[in-house]
Amino acid sequence: MTEVLTAAQMRAIETAAIASGDVTGLELMERAGRGVVSAIFEEWPELAPSWGPAPKPPEYFLQDDEKGKHRAVVLCGPGNNGGDGFVVARLLFAAGWDVEVFLYGDADKLPPDAKANYARWLELGRVCAMSACTSERWVGQPLVIDAVFGIGACRPLPDTVRNVLMATVNCPRIAIDVPSMLSSDTGMMLSPMWGGVGAARLTVTFHTRKPGHLLEAGPENCGKLRVVDIGLGRFAVAHQAHVRLAQCHTIGALGKGNGHKYSHGHAFILSGGIAKGGAARLAARGALRIGAGAVTVGCPEAALVENATQLNAVMLTSVDDAAAFEGILEDARINALCIGPGLGLGAREAALVGTVLESGRAAVLDADALTLLARDAGLFAKLHKSCVLTPHAGEFARLFPDIADRLNAPATKGPAYSKVDAAREAAKRAGCVVLFKGPDTVISDPKGRCSINASVYARAAPWLATAGSGDVLAGFITGLLARGFAPQQAAESGAWLHTECALKFGPGLIAEDLPEQLPAVLRALEAS
Secondary structure, X not given: OOEEOOHHHHHHHHHHHHHOOOOOHHHHHHHHHHHHHHHHHHHOHHHOOOOOOOOOOOOXXXXXXXXOOEEEEEEEOOOHHHHHHHHHHHHHHHOOOEEEEXXXXXXXXXXXXXXXXXXXXXXXXXXXXXXXXXXXXXXXXXXXXXXXXOOOOXXXXXXXXXXXXXXXXXXXXEEEOOOOOEOOOOOOEOOHHHOOOOOOOEEEEEOOEOHHHHOOOHHHHHOEEEEEOOOOOOOOOOOOOOEEEOOOOOOOOOOOOOOOXXXXXXXXXXXXXXXXXXXXXXXXXXXXHOOOOEEEEEEOHHHHHHHHOOOOOOEEEEOOOHHHHHHHOOOOOEEEEEEOOOOOOOHHHHHHHHHHHHOOOEEEEOOHHHHHHHHOHHHHOOOOOOEEEOOOHHHHHHHOHXXXXXXXXXXXXXXXOOHHHHHHHHHHHHOOEEEEOOOEEEEEOOOOOEEEEEOOHHHOOHHHOOOOHHHHHHHHHHHHHHOOOOHHHHHHHHHHHHHHXXXXXXXXXXXXXXXXXXXXXXXXXXXX
C-alpha cells in the first residue's frame, strides 16, 4: 500500500471498521498482537516454536538456564498500544517463553479492549508497575516489547518511561506501531535527551506506514519496519490530507514512437559564467537522459568555449542577459526551463529568474534561483502553478523562515507539525509544487496533494550526499516537464528515479554517474 496515514487518519479507519459491525476492537487488537509475534518469528525464525530440535538462538537472546525458555519483558502503556502488548505477552507465554509484564499507568483506567486483554494476561501471570522495572531485568538482554505509547504519542516521555527505555539500550527491542520516544506523525524525537540511543531492532506497524516511520529521525530509530495487515483494507476514509509514497509515473510514458526530437520536448538550462557551468551541465545531462528530445544550455558568451569542450549532444547558446533570453524564448518549442544550478546571485541572474517566471513556461527553480527568490518578494510573487521549487533544508529556511521555525520548534502538544505540513504550507504560499529535499524528500502541490520519497530502509541511498546530486535531480524533473509531465508527477517521478539510480550504482557514486544509470533503471521498470 502506498498510502501513508497520520494517527488521526488511522484512528478514523479503525473507528469505521468497528462501526461497520464486521469486526470488534478486541478482534483488531488480537490481530495486531498476533501480527507482532508473527513478525518476530519471521525476523528471527530460530525463536519460533519448533517440534524438532530447537536451533541455537542469537547470543543476545538469553535462555533461562533453569527453565530453558526465551525471555521477554513487555512494557505496556495506558492506552490501546498497551493492550496490544498484553496480547503479545500472552502469545509469547503460550509459545513457551518466560514473560514479565510492566504497566505504566492505572489498570482501572485502561480503555475497554486493553482492559480485557489485561485481564486475560492476569490469568497467566502478574503485572508490575513500570516503576518496579529495575536494572536487573536487563541482565542477559531479554527481548523487550515496547508497547508503552503508540501512534497517539505527542508529548515528551514521562521520566519513569524514559528511564526504563534508556536502560534497555543493549537489549533487542521490538516497537509496536512506533518506538515510544518517537512521534508517529513527524518522525521527531519526543524526548530530546534520548538522542537516538538504543533504536528498536524491529518496528511492527499495522495497515500502512505512518509519516514518522519515514521522516526525520524515524528510520534510524525504527530499525527494520514491518507493516502487518489486520484486515482494514476496505475501510478507507475519505480525507483530503492523505499522503502517499512517491512513485514513478514514467512506465510507458517515456517511449518514443513517431515524431522528431522536438516532439519530445525541448529543455533549456540556464548556466552561470566562467568556471560556474558544471552544475548546469549536470542538470542538462539529466534532462537528456530522462528523455527530453532536445536540451540546450544557455550561458554568458565568455563561458561558451568552456562549455563547448564538455557538451556534445547538449546544444549550447549564448545568454548574456535577460533581453537576450527573451529573444530565445520566442522559440515556442522550448517548453521547460531550469534555472539556479551554478547560476550566480547578481543583477543579471535575478533578471533571468524574472524572465523565466514571466514566460509562464514549466520551470524548475533550484540552488541560486531559490536564494534570489528569498531575497526579492517581487520575484517570489511571480511564481505560478507550472513551477517546481527544489529547496534543501537551508534553502527552505531562507524561502519560508516562519514555516521552518515552526517545523524546528520542539513539539509540546499534538498534533505536531511535520515536514509534510511544512511542505504543504510552503506549496500553498508559493502557488506551485515544492520538493523539500532530504533522505525524507516531501513533495506537495498547492492543493495539498503530497507524497514522500523516502530514501530509507531498503531504499537507503546515502551516496546521494555528494556534490552535484541535486543538480542532476533538477535536470531529471526538467526533462520530465519537457516530456509533458505535470509538475507534481515530474517532481515525484524525478525524485523516485534519482534514488533508484543511486541504488543501481551503489557506493562510490558521484553526480556524473546518476544519469548514466537511467537506461538500466528504465529498462527494469518496463520489464516489471
